Structures are given as structure tokens and as C-alpha cells.
Amino acid sequence: MSVLILIDHADGHIKKSSFEALTYGADLAKQLGTTAAGLLLGTVNDDLPALGKYGITTVQHVNNESLNNLDAQVYAKTIAEAVTATGADVIVISHNQTGKAVAPRLSARLKAGLVAGAIALPDTSNGFVVKKTVFSGKAFANIGITSAVKIISLNPNSYKTVAGEGTAEVKELAVTVDAPKVKITNVNKVKGEVPLTEAEVVVSGGRGLKGPENWGMIEDLAHVLHAATACSRPVADTHWRPHHEHVGQTGIQIAPNLYIAIGISGAIQHLAGVNRSKTIVVINKDAEAPFFKAADYGIVGDAFEVVPKLTEEIKKLKGV
Amino acid sequence: MKILVCISKVPDTTSKISFKDGNKKFEEAGVQWIINPYDEWYALVRAIELKEKDPSTIVHLITVGGADTEPIIRKALALGGDEAIRVNAVSDDSFYVAAQIAEIARQGSYDLVFTGKETIDYNASSIGGMVSELLDAPYISLATKFELDGTTATITREIEGGEETAEVSLPVVVSCAKGVAEQRIPNMRGIMAARTRPLKIVEPAAIETLTQVASYELPPAKAGVKLVAADNVAELVRLLHEEAKAI
Numbered sequence A: 001m002s003v004l005i006l007i008d009h010a011d012g013h014i015k016k017s018s019f020e021a022l023t024y025g026a027d028l029a030k031q032l033g034t035t036a037a038g039l040l041l042g043t044v045n046d047d048l049p050a051l052g053k054y055g056i057t058t059v060q061h062v063n064n065e066s067l068n069n070l071d072a073q074v075y076a077k078t079i080a081e082a083v084t085a086t087g088a089d090v091i092v093i094s095h096n097q098t099g100k101a102v103a104p105r106l107s108a109r110l111k112a113g114l115v116a117g118a119i120a121l122p123d124t125s126n127g128f129v130v131k132k133t134v135f136s137g138k139a140f141a142n143i144g145i146t147s148a149v150k151i152i153s154l155n156p157n158s159y160k161t162v163a164g165e166g167t168a169e170v171k172e173l174a175v176t177v178d179a180p181k182v183k184i185t186n187v188n189k190v191k192g193e194v195p196l197t198e199a200e201v202v203v204s205g206g207r208g209l210k211g212p213e214n215w216g217m218i219e220d221l222a223h224v225l226h227a228a229t230a231c232s233r234p235v236a237d238t239h240w241r242p243h244h245e246h247v248g249q250t251g252i253q254i255a256p257n258l259y260i261a262i263g264i265s266g267a268i269q270h271l272a273g274v275n276r277s278k279t280i281v282v283i284n285k286d287a288e289a290p291f292f293k294a295a296d297y298g299i300v301g302d303a304f305e306v307v308p309k310l311t312e313e314i315k316k317l318k319g320v
Numbered sequence B: 001m002k003i004l005v006c007i008s009k010v011p012d013t014t015s016k017i018s019f020k021d022g023n024k025k026f027e028e029a030g031v032q033w034i035i036n037p038y039d040e041w042y043a044l045v046r047a048i049e050l051k052e053k054d055p056s057t058i059v060h061l062i063t064v065g066g067a068d069t070e071p072i073i074r075k076a077l078a079l080g081g082d083e084a085i086r087v088n089a090v091s092d093d094s095f096y097v098a099a100q101i102a103e104i105a106r107q108g109s110y111d112l113v114f115t116g117k118e119t120i121d122y123n124a125s126s127i128g129g130m131v132s133e134l135l136d137a138p139y140i141s142l143a144t145k146f147e148l149d150g151t152t153a154t155i156t157r158e159i160e161g162g163e164e165t166a167e168v169s170l171p172v173v174v175s176c177a178k179g180v181a182e183q184r185i186p187n188m189r190g191i192m193a194a195r196t197r198p199l200k201i202v203e204p205a206a207i208e209t210l211t212q213v214a215s216y217e218l219p220p221a222k223a224g225v226k227l228v229a230a231d232n233v234a235e236l237v238r239l240l241h242e243e244a245k246a247i
């Protein structure tokens, strides 16, 4: 019995969500009285033994460059072989773009029950019950996994990374890797921006900002906070902002530490994508805007006056 | 070209969510049901567009559910599709549902299976991936663009902080997100036609379940908003720094 955690990476670096998954997997191993190992498919430039600080004892490494591109079919088969080789019976994967492609395939392949979008360690006092968000963040479900092998995909930003002391032993894992059937022909990344799903702080703008020419102040605020930018659906639909910034029930669901909503009314479909944020700040000129009911802090005022002041005050706080 | 589109019935986006029977069951009373938006707006509409471009294309819809899903599948047929299949089973286990769909997909030798990127009730994003594994077909998740040239699909998908484009030969399973197509409103002709399109009812295959819902819970209520005056932005920054420890 052991826990195996998929180490996800892009552009030669391990993703932040994987540090959360490693911490989670190591804590789960402790709870189950067993050990945790990371599983790296492909190659990275990061220090692998140093991953021991998250509590894992081993990094199983399938050192094959073709795995730097995601083909879910190849990934699932390779992970399944690693599961057999290591005798793991709980697999932890981030519920990010990679996890959403890979975890369900692995579940079907291994006949291993999957809880997709977990937010806490399982309750193992009576079975194996994992809490996840449902109804787009409006509720939680506690789901029991009844199969022998279990898969948990962990929502990004829902488990705190803890780095302690420790070094992991890196072991090369010899498994057969199939040739990919999916050929990646083009990658188009927004350079230098914090990916929305990984961001600790998100600054978001709605139709109250009147037009795309007014996003400068949103970007300035995001810049001083090292935040990602987001927007409401009509803002993306009218192409004021790119659609990958659209958050909500039909957009991206996020759970940052801090979500600052500016000129957004707070429709139920918008809240569904952001209501798991730890702290919500709302800036809206209408005191009756529904968003205030879901907020922790608020300012009733004109965004065009409040936002530049907010940026200045944060600069003062940070001494920049 | 044969396309299978997976359709799920979900509570309307404005539904108030509550539970009954000691938080073991979803309270369905008063809930309006809709087609899962991703299934409807993106997966189904893209399949219909492919048929419009090549009329020899066959589009079938599938849902796994009880008789109460029929109004939803009729609504979907009003947008388009030649025929619908309902697998007569109710389950909240993704693997069970996916295995039923895979069974039908295998029997019908479909070239393409489309799903929405997730359902707005369980948010698991699991069915497409499971179906693809059971069919041993490639899987492209979170597609934002889908083009077909003969038997080669060119698909753009979301990745963290951007998009990538992939090429793959059919058959393939694709989960569809915003960008793949534009929402359509059914017209009267479609609604009339939907009544006469076949809706086949199929009994489920014997499949094991791997998970079971133990209970539901609602998030704790927020303490209430702390309002700061618009001319005192420094106070907001202080609260965020000292009280919320968010900056």
C-alpha cells in the first residue's frame, strides 16, 4: 500500500498545483500509515531530490521526452504501469487541465474510483470518503470510493503547500511508453502572466468598466498584487477581454486567496465560479448589487475613482 | 461520418441548491431542468454544424437517465440530431454512466464522441475521458476549437495560461468548452421535427460502480460584508493586510 502523486509540469518546470498535490499526498500517506512517492513523466529542469521537502520519500521518474507533451491515452497507460510497478493504491493528481484529461482515463483503465475536484483529505474512519465541490461551488458532496485502488484529483488552491526538510530518492522507472497519437502542432501561451487557475490573487472586471480601453487600471492593480486578471461573461462575449479570462459557471472556476471584483453585479452564474475564493472584495457603485452579499469586504463607489487609489495604497504598503 | 453527442440533464443555473433525507439526496422539488450548457451550446451545436457542412453525417444523442430526462433530450433534438438514445438507468457514479455510453459507442462504431467539458452539477469533467479509455481512442479535453478535414481532426484545447493545437486521426473523443461553437436557439420547425425523431430506449449493461455519494453539505454562510467608505481606501488595504492577511 502506498500513495503515488503525479508531478505535472510545463516548459521545464513543475507546476505550483503539483506542490499542493505532493503535500496532500504525503499527508494522506501519513494518515494511512504508509509512504508517498511522486511520479514524473518526461523531463524538467527542477531539482528532483528537493521535492522530498513536501514529504515524499521517492520520485519515480519515467525519463522520456515524448512525455513532455500531453497525450492522455499515453499518460494513462504509463501511469497505470507505474501503479503496478510501485504497488500504489491511492493516486493523487491535480484537477487541472492535465488532471481532467488523465485522471478519468486512468480511473476507467484501473477500475479505480475517482473523486474529481477534491478539496480536503479523505475521511478514512469508515471507508474512504472524499469531499469535493458540486453544483459549481454552491455545495459539497462527500463521496465514498468503493474500489480497491482509488484516485483523487485535487482542486488547485484548496490544499496548502507545506515545505519542510527532506530529500527524495530519484529512481528511474523503466516502463514502455507508447508513441503518441495526438500530435501537438502549436502552443500559444500568454507570456509573463500568472495562469488564472494557479493565481493567489485575482483582479476581475465586469461590464461596469464600460469598455476595453478602461482595463489599464485593472492591469495596474493586478501588477502591484502579482495577480492574474479575470472578467465576467459579457465582457468576454463582447471581446473586451480574451475568453480564457471568463470566470463563472460557464467559464473557469477559481479559488484564489483574494478575489477583487470590480464593476461586476454578482449574478449567481458568476458567483458559481468564484465563491470558493477565501476573501472576496467587491467594488461597485450600486449598494444593492447582489455581489455584496457574497463579499467579505466592499466599497460602494465609482471604480474609476476607487481602483487607482487602491493601487496607490497597495504600492505604499509594499513600499514600491 | 457518425457522431455521438452526450447530453446530460442538470438543474438550471439559477436553481437554489438544497438537500433532503438527512443531506443524502438532492432536493429536486421546484428545480427547473436544463440541458447541461456545455453539452448544448458547444458539443451539440458543433455536431449539428458538421452535419450542415456534410449532410451525410449522422448525429445521435445519448443520455443515461430515467424517463424524466426525456423532455431534455427532446429539447436537444429540437436543435438537431437524427436520433436519440436513452440508456434507462439512474446513477451518480461517473464510471457506470461512462461505461454505458462506451457500450453504445462501440456498438454504433461512431467516428466522433462529443461531451461538454463538465456538467454543472457534479463538475467532475470525467465522462469523456472514461469513455475514451473504454474505447481505447484518443481524448482531447477542454476543446475550444474543432475542425475536421476528412478523417483528421484539428483541435485547439485549453492549457494553463493559454491554448495548444493538436492533430489526431478519428475516432476521437472530445470534451467541448467555450469557443467550439455558438449557442443556438431552437426554432419552431426544429421543435416540431423533434417530436417525430426516434428516441430509442436501451436497457443498461451490467456494470459495477466505483463510487457512492455518502452525503452533501452546504458551505457555511458568509459572516456578512464589511463596508469601507469610498474615500478611505487605505482602510480597506489595512483590513486586507492585517485582518484577512490576503495581501
Ligand SMILES: Cc1cc2nc3c(=O)[nH]c(=O)nc-3n(C[C@H](O)[C@H](O)[C@H](O)COP(=O)(O)OP(=O)(O)OC[C@H]3O[C@@H](n4cnc5c(N)ncnc54)[C@H](O)[C@@H]3O)c2cc1C
Binding pocket: A205, A206, A207, A208, A209, A231, A232, A233, A234, A235, A246, A247, A248, A249, A250, A251, A262, A263, A264, A265, A266, A267, A268, A269, A270, A273, A283, A284, A285, A286, A289, A301, A302, A303, A304, B013, B037
Ligand atoms: C446559463 C447562464 C450561464 C452564465 N454563466 C456566466 C458565467 O460563467 N460568468 C459570468 O460572469 N456570467 C455568466 N452569466 C451571465 C450572468 O447572469 C450575468 O449576466 C453577468 O455575470 C453580468 O456581468 P457583469 O456583472 O459584468 O455585468 P452587469 O450585470 O451589467 O453588471 C455591471 C455592474 O457594474 C456596476 N457598475 C457600473 N458602473 C460602475 C462604476 N463606474 N463603478 C463601479 N461599478 C459600476 C453596476 O452597478 C453593476 O452591478 C451566465 C448567464 C446564464 C443565463
